[in-house]
Amino acid sequence: MAVSPRLRNTLTLFSARDCVLCHRVRLVLAAKGVQYDLVAVDPTQPPEDLIDLNPYHSVPTLVERELVLYSASVVTEYLDERYPHPPLMPIDPLSRARLRLAMLRLEHEWVPHVQAAQQASTKAQAEAARKQLRDLALAALPLFKASKFFLNPEMSLADCAMAPIIWRLPALGVVLPKEAKPIEDYGQRIFRNPGFVRSLTAEEKNLRELPV
Incomplete structure (x- = not known):
């Protein structure tokens, strides 16, 4: 799975415009103050980049350099660990x-x-x-x-x-x-x-x- 050179140097989120799961990821990114590129997707007509990156062609899909993550739960836990401040999970x-x-x-x-x-x-x-x-x-x-x-x-x-x-x-x-x-x-x-x-x-x- 090759990441397009256009996406390699930025944190990119493929997201639908009104999707409760995509909103979940965008809220984590906003809480962390993380800058990213948003690619608005019609889930019924996924773009070629998303088809190449994600075998399920689903959103949300997060791309960071060569890393591609999908599923809101996986993406949000990664973001909380990748950008630890402020923490969004308790310690114990x-x-x-x-x-x-x-x-x-x-x-x-x-x-x-x-x-x-x-x-x-x-x-x-x-x-x-x-x-x-x-x-x-x-x-x-x-x-x-x-x-x-x-x-x-x-x-x-x-x-x-x-x-x-x-x-x-x-x-x-x-x-x-x-x-x-x-x-x-x-x-x-x-x-x-x-x-x-x-x-x-x-x-x-x-x-x-x-x-x-």
């Missing part, structure tokens, strides 16, 4: 493992319903996905009440996975009841961060209003 193994499990659950349980709501071809499919997301959010409500950030006193990779989902809920038509206010409060704390604003594409900025 138990807390790290707990956050990794939480991120795995987000990938397997939350993200598919976000994607289903975005790509639904019928009202019934969209409503089913919205209901699943609403139920997941309400089931997780005690976790949002327990800490300023998700399962951790400081912002972590888990927040970089969760915040893009919360950002999209209104645009997906997911309406949470009043008792879910801690979830919205959690989101607003992160959305006010300049790094979060930097992580947004133009399309994602249109999904809801930024807090003032």
